[in-house]
Amino acid sequence: MSNRLETAQKLAGKLFGTVHGPLVPKIICDHGEGIYLFDQNGKKYIDFSGGPMAVSIGHGDKRVRDAMVEQMDKVSFFFRGFWLNEPLLALAERVIKISPPNLTMCQFCNSGSEATETAIKIAHQYHVERGKPEKYMVIGRWQGYHGMTLGALSASGFTLRQSKFGQLLHHWPKIGAPLCYRCPHELIYPTCNIRCAQALDEIINQIGAQYVSAFIAEPIGGAATACMVPVLEYYPMIRKICDKHDVLFIDDEVIAGFGRTGKWFGIEHWGVNPDIITSAKGMTGCYTPMAVVIIHDKIGKVFSEKGAAFIHGFTMEGNPVSAKACLTVLDIMEKDGLVERCAQIGEYFFKKGREKLSHHSTVGDIRGKGLLMGIEMVKNKESKEPFDPALKVSYRLQQLAMEKGCMIYPTAGVINGIRGDHFLVAPPFIITESEIDTAFDMLDEAFTDFEKEVL
């Protein structure tokens, strides 16, 4: 073992927590370039999941580096509460330009979880300013994920990430996910009459609309549902139900936002206007922490009519170096047409993925949109019976894929929070057709090795 690896492995015990799943990292990430990451021995890995579905324009883009250095040479930090922040103002203008109609204001923060917390607080204060302070509850979905902080985790429906923190969380109500492959109501589309959307109306009636502040959902599922894509009627129905009950619709675009699904925002596939959008990950290309909450003007109007300040803020919020990085990422996405590219190459990505993987008996479902794909693993394809959760099969597949040089994002709990295994692939937007072929070839081989072990 090299000295460098030995030292790193010894020091690893000094980092508390944050291990993703049962596998402890055993290699050093040395550097990144385009769609690739390289380990300490120079071995190349395709970053086929973009980390946690986050890398957008690829690794090591010198244009982002140069823009960040230019800003650092001027000033790296000043407090947003005391100074006008030019890069951030330019970023707000750009974000609003690409946002759905009537979303006209931005609040910046540093992570997707902070964005969820911020959105929950904006929604509640909006009701408070309108004389409805009892509207506080946020309804989410089983399965859904909105972040690790306590408010965000309370709004999530992701048992494996929540179970150790029961007493700390608000046990806000949830509706089932609009996942046709495993319909929570055991119905079949279209005769189901989109019962999964009607469930929101039912639960609000049961709780009492006077207590419900907002409904939060990822437009296309992420880690919790392996990229579930609701049917076309779903979000228009959700929008109507929210309006009927004076409940705000928070659209969590932390993964789907900024191009990955082939539109700037995932919700555009349904032509629906949310009240609040949260986003992070792809907007900064992962060069630096940055997240945004985009707010409907009806909310802005209430705050300004009441002369109310939003009681909130973070020290590092809207850091000018991060804002400059985001502006450059957006420049690159626009100049290189990367959103259109996600839509176009996304077609090839799904065609190839299905061609290479569907024949495996442990591949139950392949779903998603653009460059966001979820693959559900099953023990029995016909009955959709899952594996024993103790086997942690998606993590085993990750290991096998990594040995071949392909990174995927494993997770579990799609069925009832505990059972059901799946993984996500969400490569950088610059991936080419031949690189897609290579990555799926590696995954195909990883599945063959995996099936030899488990079947």
Ligand SMILES: Cc1ncc(COP(=O)(O)O)c(C=O)c1O
């Ligand atoms: C849909 C969604 N919302 C929120 C978050 C939280 O984002 P962060 O990890 O940046 O706090 C995530 C993270 O994976 C996510 O996928």
